Amino acid sequence: AQKITQTQPGMFVQEKEAVTLDCTYDTSDQSYGLFWYKQPSSGEMIFLIYQGSYDEQNATEGRYSLNFQKARKSANLVISASQLGDSAMYFCAMREPTGGTSYGKLTFGQGTILTVHP
């Protein structure tokens, strides 16, 4: 069974600094996808970035990058140049592969609350 672990319940960062949010996962599948979502206080779930298990390059989307270390089964989110609007809950998620009895189930970690200080 899949498992996603986010060990940091809360993180603080100074505005304009970079911050890393940790995510580790456990799976026996070779093909899977890793996602990060942001949930601001308004409650909506916003997709940030995706990394496929076979992607050799780390994914980047603007100020977001995913530090993918497959052997260590980690998929940390790096936010560069933090902004006050980055204050939110951040979720790591993993998608299992399709094929056979597997249908792409998407499982989330517990989340990390990020607070950006001015």
Added chain:
Amino acid sequence: DAGVIQSPRHEVTEMGQEVTLRCKPISGHDYLFWYRQTMMRGLELLIYFNNNVPIDDSGMPEDRFSAKMPNASFSTLKIQPSEPRDSAVYFCASRQLMNTEAFFGQGTRLTVV
């Protein structure tokens, strides 16, 4: 595209009443997920559908919960009878292909008193 649409946005009901949450996925998406979010348990997957067929309902907490997807554009999550511990935010999400992200609705905040 209007995105994933959930209704109602807020629901307050009395214990023992039936509650029905509704979801309209993005057109063309063939996966639909129902999640429940609470402070204690985080974001839990309740059930998901592929091409309107329920694939995995192992996350449904008990028989009081049921979900249906009668067609590609509509799904319901029903709780009967509702209990105070069912109070949570319920999210619906849809996805088209395996390598794309899931798009979430705005959620339904359910309060059972």
